[in-house]
Amino acid sequence: MVEQAARRMAEEIVRFAPGGWTRALLSGHAGDGGSGMTGGYTVSGGHGSPDFPELHPLLEQLAEAVHAERGWERIRWEMDCRNTGAYTLVTFTEEIGRILEPAGGYQIELDPSYRLPQAGMRQEAGTAAPAGDPDLATATFRTYLERRAAVLGHQEELPPPVTAAQLDDAERRIGHPLPADLRALYLSADGDGIGYRHRLLIENNAWLSLESLVAEYTEEQEWGTRPWYGWDLEWDAVVFDGTPPDTVRRCGGHPGWIRFATSEDGNYLAVDMAPARDGRPGQVIATGRDYDEGPVYVADSLTSLLQRHVELLEQGSYEVYDGHISLSREDEDPGEVQIIGQIPAEVPPSLQAIHINNATGPVDLAPLTAAPRLRRLHLNRSVAADLAPVRELPVESLRIALDGGDLTPLEAHPHLSSLALDTTAPTDLSPLLTVPNLRGLDLSGCEAVDLTVLVNLPGLRYLALDRQQWAALLDHGKVPPVLAAARLAGADVTYEDALALAARLGLATDGALRVAGRL
Template structure:
């Protein structure tokens, strides 16, 4: 909530700007409107428009840059830009609406993003998957404890008896009452096998039982990570500025075991790696998974998690078996390296992304035998027949072709995000027939039939060049209820101000909150 001193200071700055507008007004004016934009680099003003008594409109250049800079500084907009709309009556009354949400983005995609509805994010594909067919955990708490003790014993033998007493190398067990408190904080129950392990030791004290550069966290660490910001999971449009619309998430291998999400509240990290990634127990699996299965998540898994084992018990068994086979070595520093194979390495055995580049005619026939194909990328090809994609469950399509014909994709049931790059005009009419289309980037495309965008009712994100936005608005007053918009290119700030003002008028329900509206008399 805006604090009172800042709100008062901002209102005074806006009042001074309105006084400037009134002083520059022509004879017979009734009302004036102005739209401005400011961020940490510059300011822009779309001009001041005066309505005269004869119902004429008269534009006047009024230098409000100083006020815009001051308003931005006082507003606390930080990395976000500040948009301002001023309305001044000849009677002396004024109203100002301020809003945050405009961000300047630079390389590799220069332009401005305007987040219109920050609470409206792209749908999560994992939410659409079915619950597990077998809801019983695969882990066994008694076996898990036995395996842990066997594992520690084998480690002790290999390291010359240094670790012969498990209680000497591991933290003390966690009392059951304390574990219940932790689970209450998590708001998710731990699987029984991991719970039993915490009854032996509260983590590994950074011994690295689950990998030389990884540590089994104590329960305080588990609760802190689980309830923290979970930095690997984008929760805002600006968390992924150069890929703002990414509904595509890989399916794990085996398919259908892990939900197609980047993060879920039912995923509880319990091992942290120095690379910023985690082993987590999955208490919210997909139809082919089991509660308590182990997955890898983190910043290195932005395309989705990987499946590791059906339980912590099974993971421990792999470590014990590896030591029994002799799949290990001891480093000069005394560290134990254990070669623990993971049978599933992500999406390697199932084609989920098809990339074709620098072909005269892009060959898409592989798509006909790819039941898990989710993303197609075509770059620097002359043309492509998209017919082969009709039956594939493709969700994202990124096409860079000399010529593009979208007609074969008419009615495609799963296509969610489309990016087009082409020097020759592409007919957008087919987009009307895509029931799931939620993201569209035409900023590097030549198009005709741009008014078709107005009929894309489910569209959440749209990226266009300034002249494309102008063309769209010239054809229609109707607009999809966008959650975020992108203005591509190196655009003058006066045009940015005009663009934000147009979006507010055409898309946003203009009923500002008490923190956004300022009014009074000059």
């Protein structure tokens, strides 16, 4: 079955090949959750073609055949076809897969269940009292409904309220108390939906019924507080701070965030019961699908948000369409948060991420000290000579090509969690041993004096090295003790190389399926 599926794939790849092709190398995933592929054709003369045939039906057949033989629900695969008619297919579980980066390579998951801790979990907790007032919230809600009725010419029908006992039960089921002003609103109405039609009362969002609130919270905790996009994207991911700073935890999701309204596109309003140092319990935040780089602070309480809604109606800052009122307001400008290109003449203090691309000479990082909230500093096809300015910044994700190899400015850096390092000289890695939160390293472009010092990084979870570096490390029997993922870097490495490395790192790869044939 697997042999037949492989042959059909090879036939389709050859049939689709452009003129003058010499090789086709394609890889991807298949099985439960769908299929995907990347790669392309090599054409004589050194030019490549990224096009490839439509293989999804054949990949479905391959996944079914592998499942029947091995029982794997999801697979990674790689097919190598030559213009001679020869082809090979390798399939294995989803723990090993090719990644798309300029340097290429393969990702190996050694602990598929592990997820990196989010920076917000380490933030200092807020101690202020809630800003919400249940009596004021109830009175403001009545005023808000009266103003809306005056605009629409009729009272809007709302569901009947819930009882205090139902609220108590909901809090027990989610394991968190609701803020007093949100409780008060549910004692006025159980959300704003009648059937499938919502009144979009809260910040132009559908206010969830209490039962839907519990269901959303339960589902979020069951599936995780945020999606996991794979180690190639997550190992150096950063969550930005909100505005005002230090009000909301820098997380993609948190058990203390209770969603109570939705824009019905995967985004939500939530009450935050676990605020950061300068926040207040019960503050309203925006979170969900479009907020992976950080939640957005909306208001210090639902009470304040309702007061703002009344003000907007009184100011005439709204539109009416299809029987709905859409409130209009300008969001607070957080300032320039991210820059792609070069360091500007005047660095905005709001800056949290910068990607410096294609600099013509060594980059002076000193101007960036004017950005006290900088969390991501990436130099792409650019070189810097001095890391000293980084010592003064709360940078968590650093990608840099260093002219030389002096890492002493990074000693004991309290924030740095990921480092991708290229160097032009042999580098002493020992300063990294003092960096307390270092979780990810890409040294595939670094000439290290001694890689074996990495074994003394007890918190290192991700490590990227090239083939020679991995061999040097493993030949000494030295591997960081709690690696959850490894990357074999290099444009010329193969799936077989990745399988061999995974085996040396302790992953059982002897069950990999291999098919070879000729058309």
